[in-house]
């Protein structure tokens with residue numbers, strides 16, 4: 001066996017500020033079987049050249065240790081470098097950055113630990129043997145989980161490049177949360193007008209196979225060769241026959257809360273998910289249907305002119321073979337019931353509920369009303385950071401709620417020129433192109449900005465709502481009375497995102513959002529090769545950030 005070369009990286013001061021590189025060099029140089037070198041940035045061109053020069057000058061070196069950062073970052077760079085002189089696998093990386101300098105502050109102790117890590121790598125590399133590579137065919141099909149804006153966009157990008165995409169969506173229609181919004185900042189475009197063509201493009205794309213009412217329930221295999229089990233719930237309506245005439249919904253005797261409209265109105269046990277849904281077809285909510293649960297009724301089956309209702313449909317499982325997986329399972333609003341934020345009163349609503357009221361096809365036909373009695377609100381108050389930036393609930397900033405509340409306040413001003421509009425905030429966060437300008441424009445719309453966290457919301461004697469707040473901008477206590485209170489509710493990963501973390505064995509943070517391999521340089525990769533995250537499954541973000 002030949003000698004071992006040990007290369008110590010300073011990584012600027014990322015490693016060298018905490019680990020005494022010169023001391024390590026001196027220590028390891030005592031061993032005559034080691035050739036020891038150090039460099040400011042080993043991964044740089046100059047650093048790699050130093051490795052090659054060292055191997056040229058020391059022909060008796062047949063393996064090496066690179067003491068630097070995580071192999072997750074630069075293993076491929078060093079492998080390509082090593083293979084110019086030796087077998088590509090005759091090296092070992094010792095992670096003295098993430099595993100040492102970044103997590104310690106005591107220089108002496110960190111240097112001792114770095115010594116042990118490197119010593120371990122030196123011992124390990126003695127067992128390396130030259131190995132070759134084999135070519136393994138990879139599946140060219142891709143699975144995208146979640147058909148909101150991020151999942152649809154990813155599917156189209158892949159499909160346009162010639163990959164066959166399975167797009168799995170747990171709801172009866174694709175489109176996700178964006179279909180529920182009225183307008184989108186900072187352009188005030190109609191949300192449905194923006195997302196609807198994308199939904200139709202997805203449906204029409206020859207390389208995309210849509211699987212609605214479906215969920216991923218199992219995974220095995222590895223990058224390039226994954227086996228995925230997908231479970232599809234019965235729709236009880238034949239997609240090829242249904243013409244979306246709506247007759248079944250009209251005649252169905254069972255009324256249920258309309259989940260799509262967040263319970264603000266009712267629908268029937270059989271219904272089309274929403275105007276413009278894709279696929280545009282009815283489906284039956286199993287739990288509500290009399291025929292499925294009690295063996296009676298069957299009216300929809302009798303009245304359907306297309307003979308589309310099919311109670312013989314069963315839950316199905318399907319095995320898909322794919323080379324890569326994209327997780328786009330999105331976010332949901334945090335349930336704040338039974339917290340100090342969500343006073344149980346119909347006139348305390350969330351931002352998303354307001355969006356549904358703003359939409360002309362929504363539960364109120366585009367009229368914004370107080371849900372308690374249908375009256376027009378004279379005073380509307382937005383409460384920001386409801387559950388966000390709060391150690392008792394979510395510590396993080398939900399990122400988009402300042403902007404969507406500003407947008408909704410503007411819309412309220414346009415709808416109600418004489419109304420009082422308040423916004424209680426901690427501070428307004430409007431980063432990103434055109435957002436600050438958008439906020440500045442909104443400030444000209446006579447919106448009372450109150451800088452403070454409100455007290456508990458309570459009933460006012462006149463049937464309205466009130467809370468107290470200390471306005472830091474004016475140094476005054478205020479009592480704010482309102483007809484309608486709109487909460488900028490904290491966002492959290494959707495149930496689907498949490499489930500996928502388990503099924504696909506993905507890492508997630510304390511906040512339960514999925515963790516990328518590296519927040520800066522590998523923001524869509526995960527620690528599992530071939531599985532990627534896009535959109536809000538990784539953290540709250542705007543529509544534009546979901547697709548760029």
Ligand code: SF4
Pocket residue numbers: 237241242243244245246247248249281282303304305306307308309
């Ligand atoms: S299931 Fe039949 S009745 Fe219902 S929307 Fe479809 S075609 Fe019309």
Ligand code: SF4
Pocket residue numbers: 251252253254269270284288289290291292296297298299300301
């Ligand atoms: S069979 Fe079920 S879905 Fe059909 S009309 Fe009756 S209750 Fe409604």
Ligand code: SF4
Pocket residue numbers: 384385386388389396397398399400401402403426427428429488
């Ligand atoms: S975006 Fe604004 S409202 Fe939302 S949590 Fe952050 S600071 Fe609060």
